Amino acid sequence: MPTETFEFQVEARQLLQLMIHSIYSNRDVFLRELVSNASDALDKLRIAALRDDTLGADVSDLHIEIAADPEARTLTVRDNGIGMSYDEVAELIGTIANSGTAKLLKELREAQDAAGAEGLIGQFGVGFYASFMVADEVTLVTRRAGESGGTRWTSRGEGTYTLERLDEDAPQGTSVTLHLKPADPEDQLPDYTADFKLREIVKRYSDFITWPIRLASAAEGDAEPLNSMKALWARSREEVSDDEYHELYKHISHDWRDPLETVRLQAEGTFEYQALLFLPSHAPHDLFTRDHRRGVQLYVKRVFIMDDCEALLPSYLRFVKGVVDAADLSLNVSREILQQDRQIQRMNRRLAKKVLATVKDMMTSAPDKYATFWREFGAALKEGLVTDPENRDAILAASTFPSTHHDSEPTTLKDYVERMKDGQSDIYYMCGDSRQSIENSPHMEAFRAKGVEVLLLTDPVDEVWVEAVGEYDGRPLRSVAKGDIDLGDEEGDGADAEREKRNEEYAALLGWMTEQLGDDVKEVRLSSRLTVSPACVVSDAHDITPALENMYRAMGQEVPPTKRILELNPGHVLVKGLKQAFDEREDRTGLAESAELLHGLAVLAEGGQPKDPARFVRLMADRLERAL
Template sequence: MPTETFEFQVEARQLLQLMIHSVYSNKDVFLRELVSNASDALDKLRLAALRDDAPDADVSDLHIEIEIDDDARTLTVRDNGIGMSYDEVGQLIGTIANSGTAEFLKELKDAEEAAEGLIGQFGVGFYSGFMVADEVTLLTRRAGEGHGTRWTSRGEGTYTLETVDEAPQGTSVTLHLKPADPENQLHDYTSVWKIKEIVKRYSDFITWPIRLVPEKQGDGDDPPEPETLNSMKALWARPRDEVSDDEYHELYKHIGHDWRDPLETIRLQAEGTFEYQALLFLPAHAPHDLFTRDFQRGVQLYVKRVFIMDDCEALLPPYLRFVKGVVDAADLSLNVSREILQQDRHIEMMRRRLTKKVLSTVKDMKAKDLEKYATFWREFGAALKEGLVMDAENREAILAVSSFASTHDDSEPTTLAQYVERMKDGQDDIYYLTGESRQSIENSPHMEAFRDRGIEVLLLTDPVDEVWVDAVGEFDSRKLRSVAKGEIDLDAKDDGKDESEREKQSEDFAGLLGWMREQLDEDIKEVRLSSRLTVSPACVVSDAHDLTPALENMYRAMGQEVPRAKRILELNPGHELVKGLNQAYKEREDRTGLADTAELLHGLAVLAEGGQPKEPARFVKLVAERMERAL
């Protein structure tokens, strides 16, 4: 087949230009990325062989080779792993078929210091070779196939692909190195000591041998043996006092595709009838796709040091999907599948123990290092709160490490236990309000009476908050109550009126309330006087057991059709607009114009809570007419 020339996808071309013009100073990481890719290819081949998916593959001596040619100024990273077919090379390397590509490029441009990890995080580590090379050649043959593929590019917008008859199993990447430029951190990567130093720093724990191939000697000399550069020691199997924090951090960066150190390292060793070791990490920041359906969750699963699968979802619940790490079991089958894992009793035991260990680590962090805990909660609190809905067994433990914004303090969040300690005498319930932002919640008319009486309200702004408050229901025998649902009686004695005055007020407004209920029948189920309003004329609330509008919209976005619940309209009897409307209702026999006012009042209440009137154009028309009359 002749050599074909292709153009890079637009995003790939932009990425290449960023690489070529050196987006970050530490160019050494190109070797870490190429070795990591080679390690993944070896893992995949051994797994395929275990499952009899690659019957013709040679798995007798799986390894990674690094070869230096000083004269030609080339560096080659070679593996005898799974390899790629012609089509796979075009798909994986010619384009970047990643939904996060645009965001990746933006992050890369915005923060040079973040670039080192973004490359691995977005699965485009291969491109980092262009930081140190003028030309890159990739030669690969997929295990079991008869022909290989050669890919070549100078990173200038095009690449070539050709089928080759002779190619060893696996993949080799040859970098035609740029001249060394120490001032710009471009080292001489034909230097043996430099290659050894990079491998030791970044890849010592890789489970496959990384061998440095010696340069060719003179004719007739016996070729020297390759030198293995890495220890291949599983960090999770070594005693804690033999492993430095830096070594743990490099392992995390390798498996987490991250450039920053982890927030916390968690070790666990289980002995007895079922033995396993775990080394888990809490990242310091949330990945961009944490809340997307395609997020790759789970930790790596090994059996007796043999890699079995990446992203093993069965080992941790979905709400801990941000946790990275390794679990190495002693007694599982090497041929275990994802389907079998879901039913395995030992896996369930490990899942429960690992979950409790992660939650207890967060609890310790909260008690001993508030700054670190604050970082964790800011990045992962929204995900962790999903466990309040789906994991009843650990609900108490999750609540113990959860914190929430509240009206008590603008800067420091509170726990539910701290809220209960501050509750006023006679207060029975824990009050909260959900919304899109702290500002929108604090400006909500539902908050007015609570603010006036100095009653603390939790301010919940994550989408999951709409769900977990109903699932949990109560804390410390005290109900969780939304200030925007049901009737709120904030100690009627505080309003300065005696019982007879309130009864007289109810009688005075009874006619208006009944009439407005008829006028707004399509949208509301009740009109009543409010005890929660002190400034605004009106607000809409949900019945105690109805879904909120936000929750209705959430279900619809997930494709679940739910009936739209009618709301309750509450009026502030002390507001001049409501007083005037009541007076006009009593005095006028023709109430046509008043019907428009009632509709406007309802629309204003919907807007005040962040909603939208049912017919925005009609609402605007009514407002314009009123303004015209006023002028």
């Protein structure tokens, strides 16, 4: 059959050049990636053969073989796995057709160190291209199980590649042959045809692979086993080092950094399974996107079933990586069947409880690790307060929140309750875009003046979970920006009488302003939460907040606009002046503009925007002009 020549996709060509010409501190990762791809191919063939008796594939000796030829300067990694068809080769290797390509290129260019660049290779699933870091030319020969013809792909990584259909009976599986660059100690390029180097790399990166990895020896005509093949999750804790756990994590997650924590679980009884889970040390860039892939793999008796098994952990733990190996599941399962399987649901609950218990233990046993975990994954974990009522108490116990008690150290709800002032019945919080914006909010003035602690919640999910949870330890969670706040008064028994008198004095003004601003506010009333600012806007106790309104609208849900309450500070000079002018004037045209300006200032103070910004600016400019 004729050989066809194609050009790489523009992004693929740019990626190849970056990888070929960039300097990596450890180029050994190319072999790790090729062995990982081969292992995946063997997993897929085993499952395909179990599900399809007519496939006709030989599964009697599934393995990975590495063969080096020092004279020819070639290194070959071959497997007898699932293989690829001609179209699959063209699609999977000739192009990089995914939306992350542009971001990958940008991050590779900006990577400040070699380790970072290595991590990006694996993270985006283009490990095959790592071969060009050590090879001048790469040849791939493959035949898909069940098909008769094979495919040859060849490229020098210089912008083009060739594809050729093979009529002869190519071996089942995939063989990748690297025509290696000359070994160069000055360039830190080892001799990858040396047996000792290949043993070293396989032992370091791929000892946990469950398929045999053999080093072919031309002289002796046999193959030397290189890996132990014993799954780490099947060994006792004493048999496995932290380095081995970390390498398994890196293989599963394609992350170049060590995990933050390792979680082991072995369940025995009517339903047996083993789990080896990892808490990463940093959040992936797509953690909060709809297409984020979950990292837990499902095995049955060490037979790979599926990657990214969503049924094994709740969505708020989607950042957890690892392996779950069950003893009693059917091999012929689908994602839909797993969602309904009672045993899987029980595994989901137990694994979630184990992860949450591990996070809680980190608070005291490893506070630095916990601080990293919460910074990276706290927002995702808090989603469970809404979606997983069964584990709500466990999630709250493993959660911490910034508060006015300390500038840098967050607090647990338990500690907050222990510090509550005598007579305080509510746990106070405020949601906002940042700690600074919350602390500068007018709503915080009375709490700051009286030394009442307030939780400072800045994640978008906070607006939702505080409404869903409602209370902790029998104490209501209460927003300082909703409802009427009464923090008590230091003036003694005459305080109630004083407030009543003041309300009577302002009753006429408040009623008039409520009428004037009726299109925008539900009510105008005097405030007990303001000590410095002239006014603020608050939501009624059971009304939806503006932030939640915006969130629902962003999700395409129609939400009727909610009128809010304007609160005035009777001790502020502007409010006193407005009352005096109201009491003395019959013509209140100018006063109506003052009321409108006061409302606009209150909206701006909480980070909102007046309904008609241009009119607000014009009125403000007119007032400033008259004042000058």
